[in-house]
Amino acid sequence: MTEITLIRHTSVHVPAGMIYGQTDVKLNAGFDEEAIQILTQLKGKYDAVYSSPLSRCKILAEKISSELILDDRLKELNFGDWEEKYWNEIDHTSEAKQWFDDYINVKCPNGESYNDMLIRIKSFLDDLKMKNHSKVCIVTHGGPIRAFLVAIEGIKPEKVFDRKIEYGEVIHLNLSKNPIIPTLH
Numbered sequence: 703m704t705e706i707t708l709i710r711h712t713s714v715h716v717p718a719g720m721i722y723g724q725t726d727v728k729l730n731a732g733f734d735e736e737a738i739q740i741l742t743q744l745k746g747k748y749d750a751v752y753s754s755p756l757s758r759c760k761i762l763a764e765k766i767s768s769e770l771i772l773d774d775r776l777k778e779l780n781f782g783d784w785e786e787k788y789w790n791e792i793d794h795t796s797e798a799k800q801w802f803d804d805y806i807n808v809k810c811p812n813g814e815s816y817n818d819m820l821i822r823i824k825s826f827l828d829d830l831k832m833k834n835h836s837k838v839c840i841v842t843h844g845g846p847i848r849a850f851l852v853a854i855e856g857i858k859p860e861k862v863f864d865r866k867i868e869y870g871e872v873i874h875l876n877l878s879k880n881p882i883i884p885t886l887h
Contacts, residue, residue: 704830704877706854707744707839708847711758712736713869719788723781723813723845726756736870737765743872749835752776752826754842763841775822778843782813806859816845816859823849827877847873 713730716722730736744766753763754776763770784792792798801808809815823846830838840850844867851857851865854875867873 704835705837706850706875706877707748707837708850708873708875709740709762709839709841710844710847710867710869710871711754711756711762711841712740714758717788719790721781721784721787721789721792723778723785723843724756725785727758729758729761733761737762740870740872741765744839746837748837748839750833751839752841754778754846756843759841759843763839766839766841773826775826776840776842776846777822779810779816779819779845780813781810783811784813816849819845820849820852820859822846823853827853830877847871850875 711729712733713736714722715728715730740762748767750771751763751767751769752771752773753759755772755774756777759776760770760772784798793802797811801810806816809818827850847867848857848862848865851873852859852862854877857865
């Protein structure tokens, strides 16, 4: 069994309502204080520290370990053409209505569906199981953390967004050799 510590990046400096999935945005000025709060929650040493390559995750992960493993599969959902736009700019469009009705299966224009991200996280977990680590830390985003909860805890994708994931939140999970990975449609 592998103990997994999932950490969502700290708060970011973006205007309210902006879509920034895979856009590399800046951290808020209070990063150092937020990082200290996170670091005090971590116990012991990790066999490996993985991070999304986006700077909002990487900067925090570098405070945990100087030996990072950056993995593109840990990036946030790719919102495609909607990146750096505002929800109120796109929410009336037919593409947005289709996506809001079925974000699990419908892709953002030139982006991903939630299932696409679940497949990325499943691939990451399959590789992680092969490494036989006993304790790992993963610094990532809210969307991938929810995908980990789907894959490891068996939460239905339709229900996982009921779980709020705060900036800087630390979540501990255990990965058995046979995680619960629901069938993806």
